[in-house]
Amino acid sequence: MIFEELEQSIRLLYPKCPIKRFKDVCIVSEAEPNATVKGLSFNIPESLLIGNELIKSLSGFFENSDRIFRKDCDGIVLLEYNGKSYCLLIELKSAFDTKDIDKARKQILSTYIKLNMSLMPLADYNKDDFEFIGIIVSKEPTGDCLKWIRNINMLSDTDPKKKLYIFPIQLYSEKQKVIHYDFYLREKGYRLSPNCMYEKMKYCHVAVPPDSSIYKADIAKFL
Template sequence: MAITHFLQKVAPKYATQEYKGQVDVLEHDAGAAVRKVTWTSADFSHFDHNFAKDMTSFFQIAQSPDIFHLDCDGVVLFENDGKKYMFLTELKSKFATQTLYHAKTQIISSFLKTNMFLHLSNCYKLEDYTIKGFIVGYAPAPDFTINMHKGSMLSGKSQKYREFQLAHRLFIHNKSQKITLKPTDFLCLKGIPIGERGIFPKIDLHYITVPDGSSEITLDANAYL
């Protein structure tokens, strides 16, 4: 894949080989319960997990807004039937509305930095890619639905209400645990003058449930195209 060649030439520290047929996205926190997602059924370019972390250091030094200070666990790119995809994956070992909201923000942060860097490449055009985000973790507790109904009484301007709204859209309003978000759905982007090539027009956000007692899951990329 041309992206792999680009990384080898421009940023060899972060260059990895092209992964034929499958690639692992790992959680590097030693205490995590959910440790690995294996994507299959494509040939993948995979960004080294340190790539976004090292870019984060620059934005911290530059005193950039907080949205540039986060990162998700893995970014993979691949092609299928002539179409291009970018999958951003974040693994979570505990389920909470706050954790869910934070994972969404980690995904957008990694996208901003990855997309910015890839624009250096003559083989990358944002408009060619379908962008998808995946939060991977355990199922919510049995009383989750009850707590969701209580959340409707929260103030509409509070952070807790925004966390409730995301969880409600993913798990109550949409049983498929998939929603489509636009840049205007990310409060963290408000007031930041990002050009149209700096942000996606939309992103599909999925929540993938890991079976109880398991620390990993294998996902067929074709099932999410």
């Protein structure tokens, strides 16, 4: 079994942290009952889903810090593909709203930081053994929203109107975006150790068709 020793170490140190092992198909679900995107599934021989309860439990330590540190994403999935180890940080959104997509980035960022804070004490965990990828899942933009995105995207990247929405706009047009460190943390003046922060990380967008609520993706396209 993949990551067996790491799983045992997590269970021993954090016995209340739910961990689920999947065979053949991995499923990440949305807890919000009114969400229109309720789940993401993908075929993979074996994967490990770490419950975000572990991440939520750390939020109290950041009560008076920036609100970004009180966010978390929907799914943390460890898997192997073509000999490489990956950690997918997955957030499900009902619509491609620019504010929600930017919020999803912050939820993934916060999860990345707190996950590494939690696992760093474990001898069986080394952050550098994994490639981390942020996966944002949402319905495709339509109508006025799609028209607005296309119009904004025609502007220069330095245009103030576009700079406000640069991450979601580029994520929509390019389907993936690599972020070096994170401009939000830099603007806020946070200086975090490489032990719990990335130098760069790829974010990808999974577009869910209008008639789907649980979407099955070809995860290999994003690795």
